[in-house]
């Protein structure tokens with residue numbers, strides 16, 4: 233059994249701290265392939281595990297609700313084929329704005345193309361223009 237003491241609990245970052253301090257643009261820097269070693273290591277690791285989890289066929293259903301999506305979609309890519317609907321959510325308005333910008337293809341939106349292509353390669357190239365399916 234895992235017991236969390238008060239000192240451990242106090243280290244969690246609260247929603248208001250994210251609202252005040254979390255900068256989506258800075259966070260997104262780590263999702264640029266080929267530009268940052270730490271970010272690339274994290275991305276490679278997490279994408280491989282998301283792929284393994286969702287292509288296993290064990291984790292699937294009608295609706296997936298992602299709590300604390302931040303300004304990112306990488307965590308949802310491999311889940312697209314396993315759920316009919318995916319709901320991304322976050323506490324901060326700046327993260328909402330960043331995702332909206334990407335959804336609407338607005339200038340300055342983060343370019344997820346290299347990440348999407350990498351995930352498609354991991355999954356055996358099942359790239360089928362999935363963005364068109366986003367409502």
Ligand SMILES: C[S@@+](CC[C@H](N)C(=O)[O-])C[C@H]1O[C@@H](n2cnc3c(N)ncnc32)[C@H](O)[C@@H]1O
Pocket residue numbers: 246247250251254299300301302303304307321322323324327
């Ligand atoms: C470190 S980011 C993770 C972003 C993304 N899920 C990823 O894997 O890269 C954590 C996110 O959780 C959000 N968050 C923190 N507390 C939350 C809460 N109580 N409800 C919803 N989102 C929350 C923050 O705004 C922040 O965007």
